[in-house]
Every structure is written in structure tokens, then in C-alpha cells.
Amino acid sequence: MPRIAFWGATGRLYFKCLLLMESVILTARELSAARCAWLLCALCCTGFVAIDRTAAADELQPPPPLFASDDPLELAISGPLHTLLRDKSEEPEYREAILRFEDQSGRERELGVELRPRGHSRRKPDVCKFPPLRLNFKKKETTGTVFEGQDKLKLVTHCRDGNARNAQYLFQEYLIYKALNLLTENSFRVRLATIEYVDTDGRRKPVRAPGFLIEHEDELAARRGLSVVDVQRIEAGELEPDATALLGVFQFMIGNTDWEVLGGPPGEPCCHNIVPFETGDDMYIPVPYDFDSTGVIDPPYAAPHESLKIRNVRTRLYRGFCRHAEQSRLALADFESQREAIYSLFRAQPGLEKKTIERSLAYFDGFYEVINDAGKLDRAIRQTCRE
Numbered sequence: 001m002p003r004i005a006f007w008g009a010t011g012r013l014y015f016k017c018l019l020l021m022e023s024v025i026l027t028a029r030e031l032s033a034a035r036c037a038w039l040l041c042a043l044c045c046t047g048f049v050a051i052d053r054t055a056a057a058d059e060l061q062p063p064p065p066l067f068a069s070d071d072p073l074e075l076a077i078s079g080p081l082h083t084l085l086r087d088k089s090e091e092p093e094y095r096e097a098i099l100r101f102e103d104q105s106g107r108e109r110e111l112g113v114e115l116r117p118r119g120h121s122r123r124k125p126d127v128c129k130f131p132p133l134r135l136n137f138k139k140k141e142t143t144g145t146v147f148e149g150q151d152k153l154k155l156v157t158h159c160r161d162g163n164a165r166n167a168q169y170l171f172q173e174y175l176i177y178k179a180l181n182l183l184t185e186n187s188f189r190v191r192l193a194t195i196e197y198v199d200t201d202g203r204r205k206p207v208r209a210p211g212f213l214i215e216h217e218d219e220l221a222a223r224r225g226l227s228v229v230d231v232q233r234i235e236a237g238e239l240e241p242d243a244t245a246l247l248g249v250f251q252f253m254i255g256n257t258d259w260e261v262l263g264g265p266p267g268e269p270c271c272h273n274i275v276p277f278e279t280g281d282d283m284y285i286p287v288p289y290d291f292d293s294t295g296v297i298d299p300p301y302a303a304p305h306e307s308l309k310i311r312n313v314r315t316r317l318y319r320g321f322c323r324h325a326e327q328s329r330l331a332l333a334d335f336e337s338q339r340e341a342i343y344s345l346f347r348a349q350p351g352l353e354k355k356t357i358e359r360s361l362a363y364f365d366g367f368y369e370v371i372n373d374a375g376k377l378d379r380a381i382r383q384t385c386r387e
Helices: 006-023 025-030 033-050 081-085 164-183 217-224 241-254 322-337 339-348 354-371 374-382
Strands: 073-079 095-102 108-117 133-137 152-156 190-199 207-214 274-278 284-288
Touching (some): 073 108, 081 190, 152 164, 164 241, 164 339, 164 354, 217 274, 241 284, 241 322, 241 354, 322 339
Antiparallel strands (some): 108 133, 133 152, 152 207
């Protein structure tokens, strides 16, 4: 079932009905009241059947233990962190490490894992001193643990030791993933953790910091009945309209321009900060990740690409497609119905400071001001969409 309350679904139906009513207003002038009422009813019932077809489909398999709960994990990672974090090669080596945690009975468990740094911008020393990591599990050893069935996982880390501001950035990025989960099931699940890092090289002091794990793309594909693909380029006409429209509006809401859905960097497969999944009818559903350089977070290292001609990442720029204008218009109902739920995520997050909450929600207020004003919406979205 959809991850929305009944009122959320009803609210979206109501909002979409209003949009459909607008589209037949001229017809209403020419029809009798009875005929017009029948037409609107038919349109709204059709809308009810079609609501959120990419988000509302039942999952094809239950979630693995790791992503079946939102309870934060307590983890400890011991390994050659000094050696690992100094590896700046394009293809860093995996290093042996130990992952410790408590099982449901409170008994301490440990798993042998391999670690390596990952990412691009956050591996630069002037950006992060502690880059994101990739964990490689020995799958057979995970049986009976919270990590059962896991193979490779991305771990988003705190970026810099002892920097409280970076912890705020991490919580915000985690909540962006959770906000997208509210809007569509075609999104990566995440699990928050507090992690103690112990350097077996003896060169770094132990550090305790927040982090979060991201669902592997194979798991998302399995639970949604999609296929992971490796393509060089995608044409706009091959993108599933509803999912792509929601993507464009979501990136606009969070102030993200650091993504591309049609191709990747030179010599690399599609796409940039987007994973394309193929549907059964040869369309592509684009699923975003990596939200650290967004306007709502606004870390000091974030800057828009010079080709976009915007002053900073706080300046929103809509990068959706004009061909999906109608789907984007209908997607606005999803954002409207989930507004309070999204705001509640930020208000309820332990560790998120009051000023961070206020600044985040004020940024979202700007988005909702735009989508609820026809003139601002036209200037911000319809006049800037990509052909």
C-alpha cells in the first residue's frame, strides 16, 4: 500500500480534481449543469484510480531487516582508517575491517567487512577529511543479523571530525531521503546510525559520529519489480513521465542542480547522481541520490555549475522537462498533501538543532509559496523547463 495516510491520498485526489476542473471550465460553459457534474465526476474518479501509480504499487518483496525499521543503529568500525583515508586513487583498494553491533537480544556481534572510500567531491581534502565509505559484506556471514542479505552498502559519513556543523548537514541529507520516501516508493531507503571509528593503524583517535546507510540499487529494483541497467545515454522520450516529473519538482524543492538524467560525465555511463531503472515497458525511472550540495543544506563547499548561471545553491532552478508539464502539474498535489509530513520529519529529528530546523523549513516555505502562486509557478517552472 502507499506510504501515505488516507487523508494524504484524499487530499491529492481533491487537489487533482481541482486541476481537472480547471481543464474543463470552458466545457462547463457549454454543457448543462447535470452533464458537467457527470463529466467532473468521471474525471475525478479516473484520477482516483490513477493516483500515484509509480508510488502506490505494492512492493514485490518485504524489506530486508536493515531497512525494515527507522530505529538508529549503534555501530563500531575498526580498521586501518589512516591508510584508507589517505588513499586518493581513482579506484581505491578495499581494506579489511571489523563491524561491531548489538543484536536484538543485546548481545554484541561482529562481522568481517571490507571498506574503501567512495565518491568524488567529498574525497577532496578541502571538502571532507573523512569521506563517505563503501562497505563490502561477506553475505553468508550476515545470516540472522540486521545486515542479513546485504552485500555492498554506501555509508554517508560526517565529513570532518569534531565539526558539529557537519553533523547537521548529515541529518539534513538523511531527512531529504526520508522526504522522498514519503512521495514515492521509487526511492532509496536509508538507516541512521551512530558510529564509533577505531583506527587500527594507531594514527587517529577514536571518533564517534552520526552516519547513515543507503539501500543498494539491486534491493530497490527487486522490491519495485524494476531492472538495474547500464546505459550510456537516455533520451527524454524514454523517461517514465510521472516519475520524471516528480523528480524535477523534488529537486526544485530541495534546491538541487547537481544531477543529470540524460547522460553521465565523459566516458562514464548515465547518469549523474541518478540511477536509472528500467520498467517492463522499456521506460526508465530515474531515482536520485547524493543531496549534500542542495540549497536546503547549503554546505560551504557547495556551488552551482557555472553553466547554470545562478548565484549560489540557495537559488532554485527548475531542471525538469517541458514535455512533462502536465505530469508536473499533477505532481504538485503530492507535494501539497505531504507538506506537513515532510516538515514533521525535520521537527522530530533528534540531534537536529532548532536553527537548522527553522532554516530548512523556511527554505521549503519558499517552494510552497511558488507552487501556490500561479504567476510565480509559471516564471519558476514553466518558463525554465528543459525542451
